[in-house]
Amino acid sequence: MFLPLHDVNPHRHVRFPYVTYGLIALNILVFIIQATLPPAAFDEATIYFGMIPIVVRDVYPAPLPWLPDWATLVTYAFLHADWLHLLSNMLFLWVFGDNIEDAMGHLRFLVFYLLCAVLAALAHLAFNLDGNGPLIGASGAVAGVMGAYILLFPHARVFVLARIVIPIPLPVPAFWMLGFWVATQLFYVVIGSQESVAWWAHIGGFVAGVVLAALMRRRGVMLLGGR
Structure with a gap:
């Protein structure tokens, strides 16, 4: 329905978001390695x-x-099913990650990112205990x-590509864009969508990000943009 293109939110503490760009590069590198594998080996790598719930719960032995x-609570977050899956995730990370790294610092942001990955996986596991x-x-x-981002910079302008009659870039407050995104995830959970999308991982990661950002932000970084 929409894609973020860029935001208007200058850095205040870091000159270059090394961790954000490093994570993007690592995800792309891992997928390039995946893409060179034969189909059977690609499936085996996943x-x-x-992260397989019945394996993490020790119901079934680890492959x-x-x-x-x-360990798969972390490794799963660096694998992708296809180029579209990869590029959509990396686009969101590129638009929003640099400001969160700026608000936390390089090392703290890396820890934050990995913790969100773990907690998102645990949320998925909690609602898919017998998932194989x-x-x-x-x-x-x-x-x-x-x-x-929605906790720290809700009023920042985000340019999104929205399809009204034709796709056009529109500036909207981050609160509306990201709020609509999380509302969509909740909607699909409520209706019991059968799509192969980990809705609970999205919701769990989002909630984890809100809570952890309140705890891990730099001193002086205000909640809600200081308003």
């Missing part, structure tokens, strides 16, 4: 490194004996970044 069950398919994708962690 099983080995994706890779040397990889601890808990692998959860993959950065969307839970990126949802955490979006949750942090």
